[in-house]
Amino acid sequence: MPGESPAESLKAESFPLALIGVRVLNRDGDSELDWDSLTFSFTQTDRMYMATCKQGEEWQSGFMQDFQNLSLSPAAGVINYGQGLFEGMKAQYAEDGNVVLFRPSDNARRSREGARRLGMPPVPEEMFLNAVKMTVKENIRWVPPIGKGALYVRPLLFGSGAILGVAPAPEFTFLVYVSPVGPYFKGGITPTSLRVSDEFHRAAPGGSGGVKAIGNYAPGMVPSKMAKKEGYSEIIYLDAVNHKYIEEVGAANFFCVKNGIISTPELTGTILPGVTRASVMELAESKGYEVREEKIDVDYALDADECFCVGTAAVISSIGTIEHGDRVVEYCGGEVGPVAMEMYDSLTAIQQRRVPDQFNWTVEV
Ligand SMILES: *Cc1c(COP(=O)(O)O)cnc(C)c1O
DSSP states (O other): OTTOOOGGGOOGGGHHHHHTTOOOBOTTSOBOOOGGGOOSSOOOOSEEEEEEEETTSOBOOOEEEESOOOOOOTTBHHHHHOOEEEOOEEEEEOTTSOEEEESHHHHHHHHHHHHHHTTOOOOOHHHHHHHHHHHHHTTGGGSOOTTSOEEEEEEEEEEOSBOSSSSOOSEEEEEEEEEEEOOSSTTSOOOEEEEEOSSOOSOOTTSSTTTTBGGGTGGGHHHHHHHHHTTOSEEEEEOTTTSOBEEEETTEEEEEEETTEEEEEOOOSSSOOOHHHHHHHHHHHHTTOEEEEEOOBHHHHHTSSEEEEEETTTEEEEEEEEEETTEEEESGGGSOOHHHHHHHHHHHHHHTTSSOOTTOOEEEO
């Protein structure tokens, strides 16, 4: 059965390679991954998709090839000026035996919006979806068995042509690769401890915070590492103008619940419009919750009954404590909050088709 690869199939001779991070395949095509020890990290797979487009022209038809390193000019736009964006989505086994994607058209649309903001040619929806489906299909043996994780799909769009001045590159590359990943939280969702940063901001009005521009992420690495060193899981970013409204948690969207009302920061251009965020909002509304998109003052969040953050990687992550200045607040006695739990259960059930997909969110590859 595809996707099944018992740990027992690990052969002794593959250990040295496994130790240096190279995954080996046995002859019948099962990956020798131990599905139970998958984490959210990169594992090289078999195949990748690539297409190019010259500035001012149409996209050439793309092609599949073996996973391999890229050959780029040192003057490529992406490595000099960060002209690039990425997407992130998951393919996983559903209860009915199909491998399904979750709302891939939303990722396709978001990538087009990002392309326009960054001066790159948008990838047409059909081309985006076909590339994603093809890449998943040609790496199907890397899709973990149901419940063991997912195949993370990473589309990239970047300026691959050489350019010396600060301007859009003369050529662009659209690429899709995949990597199997484990569930973000082993043994269920563990509530995280977060610190509100008064020092760093993720995005500012008029910038690129609202799109998945590659350049948005490196500046968050040091703040995130600093917080982790001090025992926090991530930092909460406030808005760069008033320094008081919650924007995001690392690279995930924020929610809080107070008196049964679910709130999430409104999209003002500095917040990434997450597919998971939109899904949680729709799902919560369908369950009868009042859902508000609004400015969330950090003090409102500190007084909330429950907080959680959402994104493709973790789906939903419960927040145990938030520290801001000399105030530390613990939510739900440090346990997973009831709304986070309900949303996690409902959303993952839809994603794996364990319940009828009333929203038509899942798409077979
Ligand atoms: C990708 C991302 C998210 C989550 O978006 P999803 O579509 O739900 O995965 C949230 N915030 C930032 C900054 C992101 O890059």
